[in-house]
Amino acid sequence: MLAHTAPLFAAAGDHPALGWTDKEVLLYVLSAVGGTLFVLVPVAWGLVNLLNRRADRRAARLEVENRTLRRQVAEREDGGPVEELRRKVAEAAQHTGHLEATLAQVREQAAGFERAAKGLEGERDELTTQLAEAQDSLAAEQRRVRKAVHKDGTTWTEKVLASAPEFKPLDPDGRRTPVISVLNLKGGVGKTTVTANLGAALARRGWRVLLVDLDLQGSLTGLFLPAAEQEDRHRARRLAGDFLEASFDGEYPNLPDDFAVPVLPGATCSLVPTTDEMAYAETNLTVRWFLKDARRDPRFLLRKELQLKRVTNQFDVVLLDCPPLINISCVNALAASDYVLVPVMPSKQATDRVTVLLERLKEFHDNLNTDLKVMGFFANRTKESDLTTDERNRLVALRDKCRDTWAAAPCFDAFIRQSAEVRRVEDERRPLGPGDELYPAFVRLAGEVEGRLPMFCRPGGRPTAAPVEAAP
Ligand SMILES: Nc1ncnc2c1ncn2[C@@H]1O[C@H](COP(=O)(O)OP(=O)(O)O)[C@@H](O)[C@H]1O
Ligand SMILES: [Mg+2]
Numbered sequence: 123m124l125a126h127t128a129p130l131f132a133a134a135g136d137h138p139a140l141g142w143t144d145k146e147v148l149l150y151v152l153s154a155v156g157g158t159l160f161v162l163v164p165v166a167w168g169l170v171n172l173l174n175r176r177a178d179r180r181a182a183r184l185e186v187e188n189r190t191l192r193r194q195v196a197e198r199e200d201g202g203p204v205e206e207l208r209r210k211v212a213e214a215a216q217h218t219g220h221l222e223a224t225l226a227q228v229r230e231q232a233a234g235f236e237r238a239a240k241g242l243e244g245e246r247d248e249l250t251t252q253l254a255e256a257q258d259s260l261a262a263e264q265r266r267v268r269k270a271v272h273k274d275g276t277t278w279t280e281k282v283l284a285s286a287p288e289f290k291p292l293d294p295d296g297r298r299t300p301v302i303s304v305l306n307l308k309g310g311v312g313k314t315t316v317t318a319n320l321g322a323a324l325a326r327r328g329w330r331v332l333l334v335d336l337d338l339q340g341s342l343t344g345l346f347l348p349a350a351e352q353e354d355r356h357r358a359r360r361l362a363g364d365f366l367e368a369s370f371d372g373e374y375p376n377l378p379d380d381f382a383v384p385v386l387p388g389a390t391c392s393l394v395p396t397t398d399e400m401a402y403a404e405t406n407l408t409v410r411w412f413l414k415d416a417r418r419d420p421r422f423l424l425r426k427e428l429q430l431k432r433v434t435n436q437f438d439v440v441l442l443d444c445p446p447l448i449n450i451s452c453v454n455a456l457a458a459s460d461y462v463l464v465p466v467m468p469s470k471q472a473t474d475r476v477t478v479l480l481e482r483l484k485e486f487h488d489n490l491n492t493d494l495k496v497m498g499f500f501a502n503r504t505k506e507s508d509l510t511t512d513e514r515n516r517l518v519a520l521r522d523k524c525r526d527t528w529a530a531a532p533c534f535d536a537f538i539r540q541s542a543e544v545r546r547v548e549d550e551r552r553p554l555g556p557g558d559e560l561y562p563a564f565v566r567l568a569g570e571v572e573g574r575l576p577m578f579c580r581p582g583g584r585p586t587a588a589p590v591e592a593a594p
Contacts, residue, residue, distance in 0.1 A: 278453045279489035287426040294578040299434040303459040309446040312465045312502035314341040317443040322553035323568035325389035332437040333393045336451035338400035342443045346385040362396040363403030369423040425458035456486045461497040468501045468513035500534035536567040
């Protein structure tokens with residue numbers, strides 16, 4: 123402060139005189155400073171104003187620049203190329219996302235197609251294998267059919283496999299129920315008439331008789347059952363043909379309990395009926411046998427059943443009414459029988475045919491059933507109440523013919539003469555019985571049949587029945 127003030131004193135040439143009081147010095151300094159400030163303050167204000175104006179101008183310029191820049195930025199933000207690019211990039215990214223999703227779907231579908239193609243390939247291979255197998259088995263079946271056709275009727279005597287049910291012969295300690303086939307390869311000789319009336323006569327003599335109608339004409343059934351009942355049994359599949367088919371299919375049908383119908387009031391005589399539907403069973407089983415459709419042998423269906431205790435405990439004798447030809451029913455009958463009973467008409471034509479019958483029976487005896495025996499021949503439909511000389515001579519010739527072959531068998535003394543009574547009782551749907559004119563002839567025949575059976579088979583010679591075995 124004193125340094126500043128010194129020049130002022132000098133300039134004024136007016137410096138404080140020595141000996142001033144302090145108060146005078148202080149006044150002097152203050153007046154010097156005030157003078158200086160009086161000069162300096164306006165200068166400072168001028169400077170400040172100048173600087174302020176310059177700052178305002180500069181601020182206005184900056185404001186203008188700032189607005190310009192903001193406008194430019196706003197323009198760019200609105201639609202500038204960067205934004206355009208950004209939008210395009212965003213769109214491209216979205217598009218890429220879509221494409222990726224589509225690609226993933228396509229890949230998935232392709233994988234599905236691949237899997238399906240593999241599956242189809244597997245199926246194709248499997249089908250090719252099945253086709254090859256089917257072709258093989260078809261070829262084998264064609265060979266079998268050709269072989270069967272080539273055999274020309276002898277198919278039925280084809281070798282019996284070890285698996286076939288064994289024939290258990292009549293035995294006092296075993297099977298005591300004889301099975302008798304009433305057979306002749308000629309029609310109209312009286313097989314059915316004899317089966318029905320012999321059966322009824324035996325039943326009235328105390329035998330428990332089971333009759334089986336094996337002829338697809340169903341004549342034996344027609345003798346006992348009215349058409350409505352036949353129809354019922356057909357619908358219920360309770361006919362002989364149904365039994366054979368079910369048995370072949372391994373269903374273990376029960377012949378005596380489910381297929382036999384009692385047909386003679388006051389006696390035990392039941393019938394397994396047949397209608398012409400047997401023709402279907404015949405064809406069906408024959409074709410299946412030729413084609414070896416099942417391992418089972420359709421020739422032994424009756425043998426298996428008729429030797430079961432459920433049959434032998436309920437019946438003392440079984441009579442099988444055979445058809446006049448060798449078909450599956452007839453083969454079943456011969457494979458199951460102990461005896462063949464042959465009704466003949468004592469005409470030349472009829473007795474000549476017996477030779478053929480004996481030849482066929484021998485084939486069956488040798489190939490299917492070595493226990494098969496010819497029980498005998500007997501005359502039916504003779505002219506008079508006694509045999510004529512011609513008829514007698516024919517029967518003697520027949521007996522001699524049999525004696526010369528394997529089937530040595532006597533002729534029965536009993537014979538049945540031709541009588542309208544047979545038709546009459548057929549119309550009444552009953553067998554001959556006491557009071558009918560021809561009945562005694564059947565009783566005689568029944569007596570002779572009884573005499574040709576082992577003693578132990580007769581009803582009186584039997585032990586009390588063993589319990590019936592359960593179905594397998
Ligand atoms: N002794 C007889 N007297 C009269 N007619 C008979 C006699 N035996 C059978 N007939 C008749 O002959 C026809 C054929 O008999 P049938 O027993 O059916 O023979 P098959 O069963 O051998 O074909 C039947 O119409 C039956 O009435
Ligand atoms: Mg008949």
